[in-house]
Amino acid sequence: MNQHTTPSCHAGTQQPGAQPSRDQQPEPANQDVYTHGHHASVLRSHMARTAENSATYLIPHLTHGLSVLDVGSGPGTITADFARLVAPGQAVGIDRSPEVVAAATALAREQHLSNLSFEMGDVYKLNFPNDSFDVVHAHQVLQHLSDPVAALKEMRRVAKPGGIVAVRDADFHGMFWYPQLPEMEQWMSLYQQVARHNQAEPDAGRRLLHWVQAAGFTDITPSSTTWLYATADERTWLAGVWADRVTGSTFAEQAIAYGLADTATLQHISAAWRSWGSAPDGWFAMPNGEVIARA
Template identity: 55%
Template structure:
């Protein structure tokens, strides 16, 4: 197991990967989309099941895209997704964000979505990403800010979910509110030209509530997060069951609304 995989508190339970399968450039990398064009080379770090990676490959074809993730198992899903989409310009490899086997100054776009907030040393990871990007190229990063999540109707069980999730992440040495730190991390990593921005996920339609609420109802009781919450003394199994019930009730509520903000940075590498 790589150091990056050890730090990944989410794990790869079915409920975790299910949430990752939903992600595309449109809903998760819109800030980067205007910079993409045919012929660019792209490295997608922490690619998971590869849905964003495959979308990137479509947008830059015939440019080559490489997806890297510490988990060999989830990369099999990524390869299957690429094959189903008919994308021949994308490949996937196991790797560690802190020590990538990629030459200096060799990639046009280095992308990472929901990666830095799970790491114990996000600045070191950003330095590695900047090393790989060629002069004039981009490093593009987007991360959640869990403390900024908000929802309706108010429910103490969902407030407890937020507390438990953040406590587990912090106990791992990670930063669950990574979105607000991205600019500071980029500056600390030595990025010279940084464009910061923010965007939001909102889940409010019946289908969105069923998907998001159902996913968290399962994840909070059956995933690495749940295991660490109990082992670390952050919550009892009974509390997690209560939180799970809160998610199911929220998903079924006709007024249910949930939003979670994300920070974003585009780092332009000096020519």
């Protein structure tokens, strides 16, 4: 997975009503619907993420002794890298899935990271006092939330004054690929419909600056990084992940339950992904918006 930078795993629940100020705790929340779920194909993708390939924009800001909260930390691979970068400072990851938290906790033990811990958490109601962390990070989380601005306000609440809130999200309509198989165009349309049915925003990358400003931040540094899949190994990996996800994940279950697709349609889309993966001239680019915001 190659990256080209141009300067410039989900922990959410839906929160109704007015949003809290920096000094107020938010009210209890209702759960959002996670479009991807925790199917093996999804976790296979999340396990491939590292600070180097998914948080390059943040790494220069991480120094020894800082405290980091990783929101929606999933299997914990990025969080583990953060723990190494800020040691002896503490890194904490939160996720709403107990199974995923257990797997991440096991990872911390396996890697002997005593400054790393994971726990259940809700991005709309973080279980930490005001001004708790030097860095609050969320990777590919805001795109799955029904109220990303509320989440950003809560992330800002637990960040220390002058601390960093760092967010990075893909932009699905910004993705492009070759060969341009019609079934993959169908995949994009279906993904947009499923995500929006869940009151989520799949084209989150282009909206990050707007959301961060709406959350009250004024000291903001935007950037963009692209995941590129163009080698044979990269194509095979990405095609396998999405071919399996289209037929076996929560996304597939939702597409059928919402009346947006049937099993035959999903199988055709899955086959198209595998066909793209075997194309010697295959190319897939995924743009990601990024923001460093000072609390």
